[in-house]
Amino acid sequence: FYVEGGAAGYHAVPGTEFEEWLGSGQCLDCFRPSFNYRPGGSTQYALALSNLDDPDDPRRFRFGFLASSDNHRARPGTGYKPVNRPVTTEASGPPDETWRKRLFPKKEPLPEPEPVDLFDFTGGFARWEVERQASFFMTGGLVALHSDGRSREDVWQAMHRKEVYGTSGPRILLWFHLLNAEQPDGSYRPAPMGSELELGETPRFEVRAVGSLRQQPGCPESSLSALSPERLEWLCRGECYHPSDDRRLITRIEVVRIRPQLQPGEPVSGLIEDPWRVFACDPDPSGCVVRFEDPEFRDAGRDALYYVRAVEEASPVINARNLRCTLDDTGRCTEIDPCYGDYRTPPSDACAEPSEERAWSSPIFVDTR
Numbered sequence: 001f002y003v004e005g006g007a008a009g010y011h012a013v014p015g016t017e018f019e020e021w022l023g024s025g026q027c028l029d030c031f032r033p034s035f036n037y038r039p040g041g042s043t044q045y046a047l048a049l050s051n052l053d054d055p056d057d058p059r060r061f062r063f064g065f066l067a068s069s070d071n072h073r074a075r076p077g078t079g080y081k082p083v084n085r086p087v088t089t090e091a092s093g094p095p096d097e098t099w100r101k102r103l104f105p106k107k108e109p110l111p112e113p114e115p116v117d118l119f120d121f122t123g124g125f126a127r128w129e130v131e132r133q134a135s136f137f138m139t140g141g142l143v144a145l146h147s148d149g150r151s152r153e154d155v156w157q158a159m160h161r162k163e164v165y166g167t168s169g170p171r172i173l174l175w176f177h178l179l180n181a182e183q184p185d186g187s188y189r190p191a192p193m194g195s196e197l198e199l200g201e202t203p204r205f206e207v208r209a210v211g212s213l214r215q216q217p218g219c220p221e222s223s224l225s226a227l228s229p230e231r232l233e234w235l236c237r238g239e240c241y242h243p244s245d246d247r248r249l250i251t252r253i254e255v256v257r258i259r260p261q262l263q264p265g266e267p268v269s270g271l272i273e274d275p276w277r278v279f280a281c282d283p284d285p286s287g288c289v290v291r292f293e294d295p296e297f298r299d300a301g302r303d304a305l306y307y308v309r310a311v312e313e314a315s316p317v318i319n320a321r322n323l324r325c326t327l328d329d330t331g332r333c334t335e336i337d338p339c340y341g342d343y344r345t346p347p348s349d350a351c352a353e354p355s356e357e358r359a360w361s362s363p364i365f366v367d368t369r
Contacts, residue, residue: 001113001114001115001116002113002116004115005115005116007127007128008116008117008128009116011116011127012113012114012115012116013113014108014109015108015109016109017106018131018132018338021129021132022323022325022333022335022336023323023332023333023336026322026333028325028331028333031355031356032317032320032322032355033322034136035136036129043063044272044274045268046063047060047062047063047258047305047363048259048260048268048271048272049260049261049268050260050262052261052264058260060260062162062196062363062365063162063362064159064164064362065164065165065307066143066164066166067141067165067167067168067360068140068141068142068143068166069140069141069142071088071089071090072090073087075087075088076140077241079140079141079142079167079168079170080139080169080170080171080215080241081215081239082316082352084236084237084350085137085318085319085347085351086341086347087236088139088318089137089139090137093130093131093340093343094342094343095342095343096343100342100343104130130341131341131342132323132338133341134342135322135323135338135339136319137319137341138317138318141166141167141168141169142169142170143165143166144164144166144167144172144173144174144359145159145163145164145165146158146175147163161192161194162193162194162195162362163193163194164194165193165361165362166359167212167357167358167359168355168359169317169357170211170248171212171243172209172210172250172357172358173287174207174208174209174310174361175193175206175207175208176193176205176362176364177190177193177205177206177364178191178195178203178204178205179204179205179206180202180203181195181197181199182198190206191364192364193361193364195364195365196365197367198366198368199297199366199367199368200298201298202293202297202298203293203304203366204291204292204293205291205292205293205306206289207279207288207289207290207310208287208289209253209287209288209310209359210247210250210287210288211247211248211249211250211287211312211313212247212248212357213244213245214244214248215243215244216242216244217239217242218238218239218240218242219232219239219240223240223242247286247287248312248313248315249281249284249285249312250310250311251280251311252311253279253281253310253311254274254275254277254279254309255276255277255279255292255306255307256273256274256275256276256307257273257276257277257294257305258304258305258306258363259271259273259303259304260302276306279292294306301368303366303367303368304366305363305364305365305366306363306364306366307362307363309360309361310358311356312356312358315355315357316350316352316353316354317352317353317355318350318351318352319339319353320352320354321353323336323337323338324336324337324353339351
């Protein structure tokens with residue numbers, strides 16, 4: 001009944017409180033995972049697949065990576081400060097117990113589980129696990145791109161080239177190049193993230209990353225002089241993007257390698273190497289530069305794609321630990337401390353936990369020659 005009920009499956013066990021579900025169905029060792037994370041719907045899984053109806057011309061997904069989030073209050077780019085949780089995230093539920101009972105009526109326990117109609121919307125938002133979801137409402141990510149200018153056309157062309165990357169919220173700077181990309185005239189020059197090319201030798205790469213600027217409280221003078229205090233309070237509760245001159249450190253660079261399927265039905269689990277390589281960075285505010293190569297590429301005889309993550313030193317992030325599980329020795333969640341999206345958690349409590357913010361480059365797709 002639970003499986004057949006899909007997103008409303010938890011109604012198959014009436015009479016339960018959401019806290020009783022603990023961490024079931026959740027990825028407890030992922031970086032800030034989505035609620036009810038589905039591994040088979042991930043970008044990595046898709047990139048590892050091949051349509052081999054024509055063995056001489058396999059068809060594959062070749063994504064660029066974005067991370068542009070918003071919320072239902074039309075507030076883009078909300079990841080710059082771990083403040084104002086009910087404003088910068090979707091965590092705004094019923095104001096008191098009376099409204100909670102109206103919105104989420106509790107069904108009396110039954111002797112046996114019952115089937116669930118996923119398309120029965122009479123219960124409104126209570127049809128889905130809205131209360132449990134509140135612990136997964138985080139601030140938004142950002143999309144970044146390498147563009148020749150700031151015009152609409154320049155931005156579109158950068159996206160079309162897949163010369164884009166995403167961050168978990170901060171404005172981390174990231175470059176990723178294949179250094180020995182062969183050109184049609186036989187010369188070599190670096191190829192940026194998003195590139196698709198053929199290579200008959202060992203690929204060599206370079207990563208450059210610079211941490212985001214630490215935020216200051218309040219708003220900068222440019223905002224204070226342009227808008228009234230009332231307008232700033234309405235827009236962002238008086239907490240603007242307000243960078244200092246001090247940058248966070250990049251602590252490491254992680255490389256992911258994915259080698260898409262060569263045969264129909266080839267198991268995907270061994271094709272996704274995450275991380276494939278990890279490089280520690282010196283504590284330098286000016287950033288981190290890493291060079292690496294893949295000596296296995298030429299002899300493996302199979303196409304590959306590579307992308308990188310630049311990871312910052314830990315900083316407070318709203319709902320970074322989601323349900324805040326207490327884990328036993330086997331890694332099972334035995335107790336949760338949820339950040340409620342309603343009156344049970346004060347609006348002033350950001351539920352902030354340390355988290356390593358990061359940026360993900362678009363892949364570089366390297367086919368064998």
